[in-house]
Amino acid sequence: MTPLDNVADLRDTDLNDVELDRRLASTWATPKGVWGALSTVDHKIIGRRYIITAFVFLALGGILSLAMRLQLAQPEARFIGPDRYNQIFTMHGTNMMFLFAVPVMEAMAVYLVPLMVGTRNIAFPRLNAFSYWMYLAGGLLLWIAFAIDTGPDVGWFADVPLSGPQYAAGKRADIWAQMITFTEVSALAVAVELVVTVFKQRAPGMSLDQIPLFVWSMLVTSFLIIMAMPAIMIASTALILDRLVGTQFFNPAEGGDVLLWQHLFWFFGHPEVYIIFLPAVGMVSTIVATFTRRPVFGYLGMVMALIATGILAFGLWVHHMFVAGLPRLGESFFTASSMAIAIPAGLQIFCWLATIWAGRPVFKTPFLFVIGFMVIFVIGGMTGVMVASVPFDTQVHDTYFVVAHFHYVLVGGAVFPLLGAIYYWFPKITGRMMNETIGRWAFGLIFTGFNLTFFPMHILGLQGMPRRIYTYQPEMPWSGLNMFVSLSAVILAAGFLLFFIDAIRSALSGPVAPANPWCASTLEWATSSPPPAYNFSRMPVVGSLEPLVDNSGALPVASGLFVDRRELVVTSVVGALPEARESSPGDSIWPLWSALATTVLLIWSIFTPWAVVWGSVPLAIALTGWFWPKGTKEDDA
Amino acid sequence: MVRGRTLANRLLLTSALLALTVGCGFLGWMRQPRELRTNPPVLADLSRFRLMSNGIGGAPPESYFAEAEPYENDAYNLSQGKRLYTWFGCAACHGDGRGAAGPSFLDGWWLYGPEMVSIVASIRDGRPHGMPAFRDRMTIEQIWQLAGYVQTIGAYSAKVAATGRNDGPQTRPSENRAPAVMLFEEGPVGVNPDQGPSP
Structure with missing residues (x-):
């Protein structure tokens, strides 16, 4: 026992580095064992889980797409029947949008944002744990339902009346709608945490004009989530009520409105595209800055473009409804706004190009994925401007042209930056490097395979091949290209397989990574790889956009925090001036119990409305347990 | 450790x-999988139900039980039956299920008994006093689907599988309400004089 153990309220000012790390570790570390794993609130552990789960869903969704390509490879194929095919394309879209794309972006933010702003844990860490369990439960609900042949078969946007009580028999559409509730609850929870983390927990001195661009993009994304997701929760709840208790939200004969669904869904659904894309923009900015050895050109312009995209995102949902029979003037307005969003997107592209032009690019794997992103996303953006025009959209609506367009935008705009980001931050997260050679091969296969798979779909669409058909007749002129697309999909799948193999192999036995393998400039590289449970031994103080470059070696730090309890610094919104020491909640099992109680309530309510009444009892008990004071030191503050 | x-x-x-x-x-x-194209031998067997000589009650084909009575227990088949109810103009005589020129289904009074084979026979072969035969207008599978739906309108016991409401005017309780037996305090006793002609 050292003499310091007797000192009440020990602060980090009193300790040397070794002693400080030892004490911080005992305060912040997650206990070993199942119980510790279930009750942890460490944003890095939860973020890692989130990322792995999302990639498992990516692999599952990819398997479904291969099954569809196998079925479509030749006319009149007998591999999948029509009913199963309906389930498969619905599962593919729903899974990729709700269980992969949005959660994986939030997962990256859950892991990285607290590190990038230099704090010790995310705001509301128990809510963070709760959001992961909700997400996992929602994913399991959807996939277990699919495994037992009750998968939703109404398309990923579940238009009424086809998803309504009259046409969607059984519980399939209810499972879709309730899965929405799960993922939206988790997404909203993470969005709130991120906003508070970015606004109130930045390192002292990190004023708003000095936050990394990835953090800016996640901040804008979080606001998009907070404003867009309630629309879909209202819509899916109204759908369940229509189906279960006989409300008439979408029944025009009783005063409801069919188009209400499409408006509510796409008021969420279009911002959803930017909820997926904006984090990717942040990742691209980060990677470009690191691999060109200079800050991104036009920081202010980039931030303004992010915000402009975020605002415009809410003004163009109607372009998904051009064939729904809306007034002409409205359609013209939304054509204009849809084309207008190409302006901020183009501005960002030119800023990146200027950065590369002015910098000294190093073509490592993460940067290759960024180059791939730019090529593919620009093509997707151009077909986007094409389908923004009403006459053209009327022609290609519900054809493979649209399938090609949104895969170019979503895979090009989000998955390529994400894979680059995985290669980039993998050493930080696992402490090991991924393999550069395999990475280049994976990039080459994915880039080639992607273009060969999806570019011909433009042509198929112009030839009139509709979406969502489970087979086609030999007389149609589509069979040659479809076979080509299916073969190319194998190349794409091989690239992803290589990526997964590389990731697993490197996580187990890759070369050990230093703290800052890429000579990057942002705060997450100032701590060890992987970071300790408390992130930083002493709270960093930031005075510039690139703290690790401008301070060559020694980062100024703040001190004065308690080490015997979880504590972090709260700073002001604009200038990040230190305001207070704030305690951060410790591990708790109650978020898990609360998530389980919510899961029971939500799944039960697919079958009877009484579930909302009786299911709220265990939920109330779990929440009471969650918020009951436990008498820990963190409760004192 | x-x-x-x-x-x-x-x-x-x-x-x-x-x-x-x-x-x-x-x-x-x-x-059971949702069959959009039922196996042809199974379909052919659906016509081979046996009816009592008075046209009331009988036995469905063995294959029907082997398939776990899909036309009574499967929400998809029931909802297909509901669409057929509209498409084949059943409402012209039976209204929304409350009956008009033809008898009501909703009240749980079954002139030929509530068994599936009776209802199937009524639709396929017609009945006296105005019920036409649909033998040549619907496939045997459609007839079974429609029969399954008609049976749920006046069911005596609650079912797990049920159709939802239609996107149309709501003129009567929906099919997934509590079963018809709850509408009657005493239950059916003898022939209801309001039911139109007796068999």
């Missing part, structure tokens, strides 16, 4: 995942 526990945790997680997968696979294999 720590290593042993991690290994135990991994084993626990793996076996839980394995159990989940196997369980789902088993359930999926047990459930």
